[in-house]
Amino acid sequence: MDLSPTPAEGAFREDARAWLATNKPELPMPSGETAEGFAVHRAWERRLFEGGWSVVSWPREYGGRDATLWEWVIFEEEYYAAGLPQRVAQNGIFLLAPTIFELGTQEQKERLLPRMAGVEDMWCQGWSEPGAGSDLAAITSRAARDDAGGWRLTGQKTWTTRGAFCTHLFGLFRTDPDAERHRGMTYFLVDLKTPGVTVRPVDKFDGDAGFAEVFFDGAFVPDSDVLGGVDKGWEVAMATTGSERGLSLRSPGRFLAVVDRLVTQYRETPDPSLRSEVADGWMAAQAYKLATDMTVTRLAAGDKLGAESSLSKVFWSELDIALHGTALRLLGDDGALEGPWMKGFQFALAGPIYAGTNEIQRNIIAERLLGLPRK
Ligand SMILES: Cc1cc2nc3c(=O)[nH]c(=O)nc-3n(C[C@H](O)[C@H](O)[C@H](O)COP(=O)(O)OP(=O)(O)OC[C@H]3O[C@@H](n4cnc5c(N)ncnc54)[C@H](O)[C@@H]3O)c2cc1C
Structure with missing residues (x-):
């Protein structure tokens, strides 16, 4: 393992450092877990995107700059060394996006990734339920087939980080109630503005309204927003957890x-x-x-x-x-x-x-x- 940087990596570090020094917002930023703070963070992350530094390792056609994994590590070092905070877009760009790159359709990549990179769509993670945390396979939220070419979601998610401020949710729902526990669930991509979705903010113990409960009451999701195949949700979720952990x-x-x-x-x-x-x-x-x-x-x-x-x-x-x-x-x-x-x-x-x-x-x-x- 040779850890000495190549000349290109050295130049990349210098570019990133210079751009961040010139463009970084006033610090410290407010907490991103309040509505006002979230808006400030989102504006900063939009600025990052416009500068070409939002998702450096992604292909250019989706908003990145084709950087290597090493360059991504370098960018992260420079980002945090500049005193900048964790990104409010992180559940999208760091958790969902790698899963879309691995398992999404071409249509999903083209439709979802550029908007995610540009913080137009802000994603939260809808996995946990009141009766399913560590034992994720215990989820009971359901998706029932709808003849209109999609699914109707019913149930409740909880502990949804920044759910009150996000626009979209990636979640697990049971599509085959008779299947064995780890089978019969599907990974859905949901627009939180869909009729039948209700988001209720939950205050954290530091006072910020960073969490939400999300309720589904027959919300319609088209087939094009199934990620990785019907009844394949567990495998898709495991791909996401690799990125998360x-x-x-x-x-x-x-x-x-x-x-x-x-x-x-x-x-x-x-x-x-x-x-x-x-x-x-x-x-x-x-x-x-x-x-x-x-x-x-x-x-x-x-x-x-x-x-x-x-x-x-x-x-x-x-x-x-x-x-x-x-x-x-x-x-x-x-x-x-x-x-x-x-x-x-x-x-x-x-x-x-x-x-x-x-x-x-x-x-x-x-x-x-x-x-x-x-x-
Ligand atoms: C800050 C924060 C942000 C979060 N954000 C999100 C989010 O955005 N989206 C989302 O879906 N969820 C989110 N969660 C929820 C999180 O995923 C769950 O809290 C977690 O999976 C644990 O589930 P639980 O709270 O139901 O605890 P439980 O599963 O009830 O566990 C209670 C205790 O029992 C232990 N335990 C349980 N089973 C076993 C076992 N088999 N062996 C040994 N010990 C066991 C656990 O380790 C824990 O100590 C968030 C949680 C926190 C704290």
Whole structure:
């Protein structure tokens, strides 16, 4: 594995850095989990798109710049090093899009991807239900065949991140109630303006209205908005989870930027008793970067992301809590309650839960990577 950048990669980094320095919005940006903040983030992400930096690794015809996977990693490093926040379009561009590239029809690619890159359509993930979280195969929301060339959706989704502000939802619905649990479900792409869809915002514990419950009452979805085939929803969903747990949602740039801020914080409010904790955090972020480099090397050679994305998920979610926890300890009782470290800590606490809980990831690691017997 040769990690030295090529001249083209060096030039790409310089271009990205220069563009971000000239074009980045006023920081810190408001939370993207409120209606006003979401609009500010969306305008910034539109600016990224217009500059050609929204989805660098996508083909040009869909709004990208044909960059390699390595260049994408470089862009992410520069993006987060510039102090920029996670993208509110991320569930579309980082979760749904790789699945559309892999399993979508040509018509779906042409219709959906450019609008997603340009933040005209904002996608949220409609998988969890009140009775189905870790056990996703327990979903009961249904899709019934309609003679008009489509499906009628009925049921309820919950914990839909930014669902109150998004325009579209990708969701799992049961199309064959008699089939075995992991069969008989289908992956639908739903316009949230469709009659029969009701979105109800849910406040998070930090006060932002970042979640939603989404209710379906006979909403019509045409056949052209089935992704990956009728009754194939489980396989399609597993393709999405590889992106969610593994590479694309949690690029190392994000944690390298956090650990840089942590080192700066240590210099501002030094506490020798926390010195080795800061050093451990720095080393863990570098380790995550190196492990990702190894994954990128494999993927660039044509390999696929498999169950090892679960290892990555456990690592980044625990790392995020550790880095923010150390920063709060550095700030001490007076400084810790307000500000970006506390907001970041609150969000980090959710890391072991979303994208499949860490207990579930450990089950996957035990069974699929270590080959341990199922209980
Ligand atoms: C910040 C955040 C954002 C989210 N965004 C979305 C979203 O956009 N779209 C969406 O669809 N969902 C979203 N979710 C929901 C998330 O996917 C679920 O919370 C998660 O899958 C866990 O499901 P649950 O909450 O029903 O908990 P449960 O499944 O009821 O689990 C409760 C506890 O039991 C443990 N447990 C359950 N089964 C097992 C087992 N077999 N072995 C060992 N332990 C087990 C779990 O690990 C957990 O600790 C989000 C959640 C959070 C916190």
